Amino acid sequence: MDSRHGTVFATGDGRTAIRFERLLPHPPEQVWEAITDPARLSAWFPAVVDLDRPVGTELFFAVTEEQQRRFGMVDDPERTPNGRLLRSERPTVLEYEWAGEVLTWEISPTPTGSRLVFTNVLSDPEAAGPAAAGWEAGLEVVEAQLDGTPVTWDPFTRAEELAAAYE
Known part of the structure; x- marks a missing residue:
């Protein structure tokens, strides 16, 4: 599997997880903004949520306008x-925990920018393929945003294209 793809694996407690790693030519603070700023999240994240809260705060992950339009959610x-x-x-x-899943974003500095490691511990192992394709498509948007490249593709359509790599 291409290194751009996520790795699906079993956790120590028997759950299924997906892990992505990206080396980004941007400092950790910029990467942090890309994964937390609501305006940036709206272009790729599969929910509407305010992550600028104190640790321990309960969160509400709302359905996006695109999910409402496409899927009637x-x-x-x-x-x-x-x-x-x-x-x-x-x-x-x-x-953060979201609907029984745990999502962890780890950002560390490198000599040329940052290393981003994203892990999603799933609640449903059968969702690994579609979830991995969706996260990969989302990470492509994050990278484009960081690079200042216009996003001229639809992440939902891109996830459908990537799904075969995770079957």
Whole structure:
């Protein structure tokens, strides 16, 4: 599998996880902004959420406008929290729980920028392929944003293209 693709693996406790690693020519603070700024997240992240909260805060991951349009998904009208901020150590570690899954973003400085390691511990092992394709498509948008490259593709369509690599 291409190194751009995520690695699907079993965790020590028997769950399934996906891991991506990217070497980025940008400092950790810029990478942090790319994965936390709501305006940037709206271009690639599969939910609307405010991650600028104290650790331990319950979070509500809302359905995006694109998910509503494409798939007819609707939000919980009660906006019942469906996640929690577990760690937030700017600009090196961001970790949160979302609908039974744990997402961890680790950013470390390198001589030429940053190393980003993203791990998603899944609640449903059958979702590994589609989730990995979606995260890879999202990471492509993150990289384009960091590089100042216009995003001229749709991440949902790109995820569909990438899905075969994870079958």
